Amino acid sequence: MDLATRPPYGFVDFRALAQQDEAFNTVWQAHQYKLDFQEPYITKAVTKALLKVDFGLHLEVPDDRLCPPIPNRWNYVSWIHALLDSTNPDYSIRYDPERQVVGLDIGTGASAIYTMLCLKSRPNWTMCATDVDKKSFESAARNLTINNLITRAKLLQTIDSQPLIPLQYLGVDVLDFTICNPPFFSDETDMRQSLSGEGKSVKPNAVCTGSANEMVCRGGDLGFVTRMVEESLVLRERVTWYTSMFGKMSSAKAVVTLLKEKGITNWAVGSIDVGGGTKRWIVAWSFTDYRPPNSVARIEKIANEYLPFPTEYRFALPATIDVKAAKQTIDQQARRLHIRWTWDPQSATGVGEAAGNVWSRVYRREYERRKRELAASETEDTEMHDRSKETKVALAFRITMVASNREVVIDWLRGNDQVLWESFCGMVHRSFKKS
Numbered sequence: 001m002d003l004a005t006r007p008p009y010g011f012v013d014f015r016a017l018a019q020q021d022e023a024f025n026t027v028w029q030a031h032q033y034k035l036d037f038q039e040p041y042i043t044k045a046v047t048k049a050l051l052k053v054d055f056g057l058h059l060e061v062p063d064d065r066l067c068p069p070i071p072n073r074w075n076y077v078s079w080i081h082a083l084l085d086s087t088n089p090d091y092s093i094r095y096d097p098e099r100q101v102v103g104l105d106i107g108t109g110a111s112a113i114y115t116m117l118c119l120k121s122r123p124n125w126t127m128c129a130t131d132v133d134k135k136s137f138e139s140a141a142r143n144l145t146i147n148n149l150i151t152r153a154k155l156l157q158t159i160d161s162q163p164l165i166p167l168q169y170l171g172v173d174v175l176d177f178t179i180c181n182p183p184f185f186s187d188e189t190d191m192r193q194s195l196s197g198e199g200k201s202v203k204p205n206a207v208c209t210g211s212a213n214e215m216v217c218r219g220g221d222l223g224f225v226t227r228m229v230e231e232s233l234v235l236r237e238r239v240t241w242y243t244s245m246f247g248k249m250s251s252a253k254a255v256v257t258l259l260k261e262k263g264i265t266n267w268a269v270g271s272i273d274v275g276g277g278t279k280r281w282i283v284a285w286s287f288t289d290y291r292p293p294n295s296v297a298r299i300e301k302i303a304n305e306y307l308p309f310p311t312e313y314r315f316a317l318p319a320t321i322d323v324k325a326a327k328q329t330i331d332q333q334a335r336r337l338h339i340r341w342t343w344d345p346q347s348a349t350g351v352g353e354a355a356g357n358v359w360s361r362v363y364r365r366e367y368e369r370r371k372r373e374l375a376a377s378e379t380e381d382t383e384m385h386d387r388s389k390e391t392k393v394a395l396a397f398r399i400t401m402v403a404s405n406r407e408v409v410i411d412w413l414r415g416n417d418q419v420l421w422e423s424f425c426g427m428v429h430r431s432f433k434k435s
């Protein structure tokens, strides 16, 4: 399977895994095909086998450090792939193997798991990785070395009083993303209670081998990510996507509330839910105006107020219009507007960039008035400036005619102006009602 586009895990087929990995097969057979994930050596055997079979990676982690569950970690990396691929400045929706991406793994841990998965799956990516814990840091370096990934990684052992995103100390100017599994708990009691399932209807299904210094920090995951938000308000576009995982939905919600308070309007909420495992949440935010699709940015089971504004608008073709005519309508109407527009008849998809609301009556009237004035004037320069020549992009969009279900789909690709986006969708929809 191509790791660059490997999908997230839905479940793990342990029988198939045992057939492909001798060491895991021994454990699988010894336990008569039933795995007790409260046993640290079982979780470690599964982690090692999955990394070896699915990613060609070898892992060594000290017994007293966190051994990462691979489906959970890969699903976060896979979500990052989707986030970056769908917000590529060239508006393509596919993985671009030529694209150079630099990420930062904050608190890489003894496994360096996110760094290893990112580097292994995307050959053109490089990663920075930090940790405050000496033992974890040394183990992370060892894992990257034995997997021949160390030359594409920049490691920094940091201290808690330093920034979480220490661009200066890493010697990098800009980053494409951060990835982070923060210490979830605010103190050891909180950690003990949560890991033993106290007060929860469902107990955690797997043991956590993490030590207190890996799992505990001031304010828990919310405190840690609040620091990231504060730093992001200074660094702004120097990092394209700031992201973090959360152990509690309440923390993810609190961070979205904080982002909104700080005036950040471009964010995404993802979730990780691998067949019966412990559910986790991911929040990403950006100071750029590239908009991820709903499939990345809006998960279903969280109240609407925590979700970003929808970036997809779809409507059914009226019964009186056939698909061929609809494709022509889309292309012709777009050509008439003062926008930059490219249309691919094969996929019936067009991408446009507008410098402002060039479909409004006000704009058209003003344009016609200036044209008349220019024609009447005696100047030799009769070139009219229309807004398609401007480099500013207030709105970028993709329109697709989906023939199979007779639907027009509009995706918001770029822009900060929600009103402009809604106005554009309304204009396209109305043009079909009229024709």
Ligand SMILES: C[S@@+](CC[C@H](N)C(=O)[O-])C[C@H]1O[C@@H](n2cnc3c(N)ncnc32)[C@H](O)[C@@H]1O
Binding pocket: 066, 067, 068, 073, 106, 107, 108, 109, 110, 111, 112, 113, 114, 130, 131, 132, 133, 136, 158, 159, 160, 161, 164, 180, 181, 182, 183, 184, 210, 213, 214, 215, 217
């Ligand atoms: C929950 S562990 C995650 C480890 C690994 N990324 C994983 O997903 O398995 C959190 C990590 O953050 C590290 N950490 C805590 N405070 C930090 C800080 N201020 N800067 C960088 N790393 C920190 C801890 O030492 C620990 O390794």
